[in-house]
Each structure stands twice: as C-alpha cells, then as structure tokens.
Amino acid sequence: MLEEFLGIGYQTDSQITERPLYRKNGDGSCSPWTVSADDALCTLKDAFEDVTDSVGFNIELKFDDSVILSHQELKSSIDAILEVVNESSMGRKVYFSSFHPDAVTLIRKQQTVYPVFFLTNGIPDKHTDYRRGSLAAAMEVCLLGDLQGIVAEVKAILQHPEAVQNIKAAGLALLTYGELNNVADILHLQASTGVDGLIVDHVLEMVIESLKDNVQGNHQVVIEA
Numbered sequence: 236m237l238e239e240f241l242g243i244g245y246q247t248d249s250q251i252t253e254r255p256l257y258r259k260n261g262d263g264s265c266s267p268w269t270v271s272a273d274d275a276l277c278t279l280k281d282a283f284e285d286v287t288d289s290v291g292f293n294i295e296l297k298f299d300d301s302v303i304l305s306h307q308e309l310k311s312s313i314d315a316i317l318e319v320v321n322e323s324s325m326g327r328k329v330y331f332s333s334f335h336p337d338a339v340t341l342i343r344k345q346q347t348v349y350p351v352f353f354l355t356n357g358i359p360d361k362h363t364d365y366r367r368g369s370l371a372a373a374m375e376v377c378l379l380g381d382l383q384g385i386v387a388e389v390k391a392i393l394q395h396p397e398a399v400q401n402i403k404a405a406g407l408a409l410l411t412y413g414e415l416n417n418v419a420d421i422l423h424l425q426a427s428t429g430v431d432g433l434i435v436d437h438v439l440e441m442v443i444e445s446l447k448d449n450v451q452g453n454h455q456v457v458i459e460a
Contacts, residue, residue, distance in 0.1 A: 256268035278319075294330070295332045295333060306337075312338075316342075358391050358394065374401070384402075385408075386434070388411070426456045430456055
C-alpha cells in the first residue's frame with residue numbers, strides 16, 4: 236500500500252508522471268492537480284525527519300465522507316499514525332485535528348500527550364451527522380470527548396460572533412480557517428473577539444498584521460500555515 240501511495244504523482248526519478256494527482260471539486264467532479272512547482276509525495280515519517288524541529292505540526296486526519304468506517308478501521312488508521320508520531324516527533328510541537336467526530340474522540344482516548352481539535356464548518360451542510368453542523372454541536376463533541384478545542388470555518392464565527400465567548404467559557408481553544416483569514420480586517424476582528432489562532436495562506440503578511448495588535452496592546456492571535 237505504501238509503494239502504491241508513493242507511486243502517485245510526480246516522481247523524482249522519472250520525467251513521466253504515470254499516475255497524476257486529481258483534485259475533487261465542490262460539485263463532486265475531479266480536475267487535474269496543477270501547481271507551479273512539484274515534488275514527490277512523502278510519508279509522515281519523512282516530514283518529521285526532513286522538517287526542522289522548530290516547526291510544529293498540525294496533523295489533520297482525513298477520511299472519505301462517502302465511506303463509513305468501523306471502529307476497528309478507524310483505530311487501525313489512528314494507531315499507525317500514533318506509532319510514527321511517538322517514534323519520530325522528538326519533542327516537536329504537535330496537535331491533531333479532523334472533521335471526523337469519531338476520529339477525534341478516539342485519538343484522544345488513545346493518547347493524552349498531544350492536543351486534539353475538532354474541525355467544523357460550523358454551519359449546516361450536506362453532512363447528515365448533526366455533530367458537524369453547528370458550533371454548538373462542535374462544543375458538545377469537544378466536551379464529551381475531552382478535546383482541547385475547535386477549528387472552525389471563519390464564516391461561522393463571523394455569522395455567530397457570540398459563539399466565541401461561549402467556546403472560551405467552556406475552556407476550549409478556538410482556531411479558524413478559510414480564505415477570509417487572509418484579509419487583514421478579518422484578522423483584527425477575530426483578535427478583538429478572543430479567537431486564539433488563524434490558519435492562513437499568506438503567512439508573512441498575516442504575521443505582520445498580527446504584530447500590529449501586539450504593539451497596540453490588543454489580543455494577538457497565533458498565525459499558522
């Protein structure tokens with residue numbers, strides 16, 4: 236299985252990509268994965284070995300929403316990941332996250348060293364699992380599973396700003412993700428409400444904006460790529 240995975244996409248020892256990568260679009264269609272610069276896929280162990288120890292890892296556990304996994308299948312996947320992390324992390328700052336509510340609950344049961352965050356759109360969507368449809372449901376998942384926090388789509392926070400204090404009052408950390416996090420005014424707005432961190436694309440620009448809050452004595456958010 237590992238050999239099959241590493242055989243997908245760009246190959247460093249070949250000029251021909253026999254098994255190209257594709258991106259699944261929002262409408263369910265697929266299109267070629269095109270980038271300005273390419274490299275071969277790597278394993279989690281490779282990443283731990285090749286990336287400087289000062290860089291922390293947000294390890295997101297991704298699962299196919301169209302496939303229903305049994306408890307044992309989830310556990311096998313998580314055990315394999317934890318084995319690599321325990322052997323290779325070497326004191327690096329690591330936290331786990333996933334949109335899969337059962338996965339985050341299980342990984343928290345399997346270990347207590349690394350923080351676990353529940354990813355959520357924060358608003359009703361196509362998923363039938365109610366736990367994925369609101370910030371209130373995300374809080375319930377975290378509190379029942381003894382998780383450390385929520386990573387929410389920024390639009391949900393903008394639509395329900397009162398949720399920030401509810402989440403913080405519950406003792407949970409709150410991070411956000413989404414394209415709007417690359418807008419300076421949105422960063423400062425979230426900092427003013429108490430959001431703990433933002434996942435962004437334009438890291439340098441947003442770090443500079445975040446430092447402005449620090450200089451002015453305002454709450455400063457953590458910036459993550």
